[in-house]
Amino acid sequence: MLPQEHLIARVRELCHADENLVAALTYGSFAQGEGDAHSDVEFWLFFATDHARALDHRGWLDRVGPIRYMVLNEFGTHVVFFPNLIRGEFHFATADDIGSVETWPARSAPTDRMIVLDRTGALRRALDALPAQPELPTSAEDVDELCGRFANWLTLAHHVAQRGELLRAVDALSHAQRYLLWMARLADGRTGYWLTPSRRVETDLGAEVVRNLRHTVTVAEADAVARAVAAAWVCGRDYWARLADRVGCELPRELFAELDSVTATA
Template sequence: MLPQQHLIERVGSLCRADERLVAALTYGSFAQGEGDAYSDIEFWLFHGDRAVDPHTWISGVGDVRHVVVNEFGAHVAFFPGPVRGEFHFAPATAIETVRTWPARGADTDRMIVLDRTGGLRRALDSLPRHTRVPGTAEEIDEVCGRFVNWLLLAHHVSRRGELMRALDALTHAQRHLLWMARLVSGSTRRWLTPSRAAESDLPPFLVAAVHEATATADAASIDRAVAAAWTHGRAWWIQLADRSGRPVPAGLFADIDACVPMTP
């Protein structure tokens, strides 16, 4: 049994024994049946009127090396291995907000750790199993437009000499390029995190194309990556537009063609 599975079992035992908790769920790789030695463990814990101290609660799970609150308010714990554990603590009234999630990502039975009232099951069952993928011409056009937004930012700030900022923008452009590659190939099951398992989900030629849009923090590397990203992104936008029957913005294409060279 993997260390993560031992930790998951321990969290389940603690949840069932803690009368302060109304409900708890797990999500991510293990809930989806895809967990391995490199996977995180991830939970939402909903408490009643008596609040839970996150640091104290997490310390009961195992040998905690360190805990940090991330940018999204989750408590991230590091266990030996190292194993990363993500814990969201919220009042029971927040169970209803689960209904606003884009999708479950896993079967309800695999996600529920504790549900004293049945409210968590009802909230999870209200969600689709998978995230809705952009399907209309307008939605697909928006994905492509956002790709160009980040790509042009990367190009412009690199010309100013802000190479680290250009790399940051290029990372966002590459994420949108992956979404476009998934739309082109029809491999959209892992839509929310397009980089996840991209090497196995996408055809090798699409993976290679996205790799070409990767750079290091020097001007020549960024120029090559921007050119490659536009070459492939431009072609995929045209392909997707042909499918949807929506014309590409020819004037914008001409403007970008004039300032961003394409790769052969």
């Protein structure tokens, strides 16, 4: 067994033994049957509302295994670093929050694989109400919005690079790349990892696609950033045109011409 699998088994044991825990679920690679030595362990824990207010989060997690460090991330999730740099994500919530699961974009795995504990049946009902896959942008309006967001970040990357803010340009370009990955996945019909579009790109998308996308990654040097912006536009232009043709979306020809112009010399 992988160390992560031992941790998952220990969390399951603790969940079933904790009478104050109403429900718990796991998600991510192991729930999907794709966990490996580099995967995280990830859980939502729904405690009785009265108990949740006084819960010692660190104390609960200390019982899972030895902790090297713990931090509350920017999304309110407790991130734990176990030995060998294994990451654990633990969302502490209340039983009243179980209903909010129905607002998620999709299940990340089959319901039975996600449920760790469900004392009332409410968690199963919430998970079963979710689609197995997230809704994809299929209308002309959806595609136009997706591609437009790519253009927004790419144009920002171009301008701040011209100003000499190369680190900011790299940051903006990373946002453009995320939308570019969504465009690539949608255009090629490879939408299985839609919620995390960079996941398994090297094996999930074709070799030529991966090779082209790698040219959009850069270091914070003026010439390199310019080349990456140009490479991103070459890819994005193609995907945008393909998607627009598929859904009957009108291309912004004047914007295309201006981006063609500023990237032509890179």
